[in-house]
Amino acid sequence: MERADLSKFELPDCPGVYLFTEGKGKAKKILYIGKATSLRDRVRSYFDIELIATRGPRIVDMVTKSDGVSYEATPTVLEALVREAALIREHLPPANSMGKDDKTFLYAVITDEEIPRVLAIRGAELDMKAKKVIITGLKLKAIHGPFPSGYQLREGLKLIRRIFPFYDTQKPVGEGNKHLQAKVEFNRQIGQYPKDMSRSEYMRSIRNVSLFLSGRVKALRAQLTRDMKAFAKEERFEEAAIVRKQLFALDHIQDVALIKEDRGDDQGPRIEAYDTAHISGTNAIGVMTVVENGVSVKKDYRTFKIQGRGGKSLNDDIASLKEILSRRLGHPEWPLPKAFVVDGGKTHKKAAEDVLKEVGIGLPVVAVVKDEKHRPREVLGGMRAGVSDADAVLVNSEAHRFAITNHRKARTRAMRKI
Secondary structure, three states: OOHHHHHHHOOOOOOEEEEEEEOOHHHOEEEEEEEEOOHHHHHHHOOOHHHHHHHOHHHHHHHHHOOEEEEEEOOOHHHHHHHHHHHHHHHOOHHHOOOOOOOOOEEEEEEOOOOOEEEEEEHHHEEOOOOEEOOOOOEEEEEEEEEOOHHHHHHHHHHHHHHOOOEOOOOOOOOOOHHHHHHHHHHHHOOOOOOOOOHHHHHHHHHHHHHHHOOOHHHHHHHHHHHHHHHHHOOOHHHHHHHHHHHHHHOOOOOHHHHHHHOOOOOOOEEEEEEEEEEOOEEEEEEEEEEEOOEEOHHHOEEEEOOOHHHOOOOOHHHHHHHHHHHHOOOOOOOOOOEEEEEOOHHHHHHHHHHHHHOOOOOOEEEEEEOOOOOEEEEEOHHHHOOOHHHHHHHHHHHHHHHHHHHHHHHHHHHHHO
């Protein structure tokens, strides 16, 4: 598909989900599903040369193969978020996988307890068939997802809770834990947890949450309308008024955080970090670590045995950084990140930028400056790159930990040979 083909699809400037497709009729295949603050602007972005260069071969291949785009408009980005998850689960589009399986994504689950809780849990911790958490054996009423962006799921749950209150404590509500009860009571007082609700009212709220998370928001609106009419008929006017407010809130959610995040890449920012480890130049190694949506993607971690190219010393950190970054960029099959993070100051940042410039890649570099105790002191270039300090420090810390771990292994192997 080419950019000129987009006009025939008449994409609106509103939130919703979009589907890139290939073929027609019964042979039609869904290649990719995404959500957007503006369907028109988001789909157009796939045909922007600079953005395509940063999305990697998976997206380029998907856009090339596709010959159609369909969409569902939604009143809010939050509703688009849950529709995206529901459609991904239903159709399992190949380009949504990012080389991942369901275990990598987050799911929203509802516990099967006297007082159900709503939690965000990674797929690796779930037994989907048995509907339970693997390690604890906690039984679940429902599993919703997968949600590609962990950040957006958590932000979305906060927004949903304002309309339909629920508990999200780590331990079951009602356990004899003073600290837990104090937290629950505090959150009740500020309106974050259910307050003055009977069990039947709370279970009705959980029903509504489940309908919303499953992407069945139209069915939820119909159910709320029936509830409101039933309460009015029974002259339970206060309850009818509460439901009326919930219906209004569904169409007027202030999902600013989701809108801001949705303007980034579809699957959230991918960030790569680099670090080196050696002792007096011996067993020198370099590593690459990856974070997406604030979560480590360990299957994408890489280790490089530093060779000291061009006669450079193995304990030359700048030369080693340039070497491993150059070797990484020699793998076009690896998706490019939103930004590269290096350990060091302006000199290290400039060295990485020079390597990128040599190969014609215009992606930003972020540097994490350490103090004398090797603790993060400052993040350079984060704001310009659209990378939070927290994400930069996280991926940098992972790189340092991974480098030290692998260097110890290399030293142990060398000692065994002696």
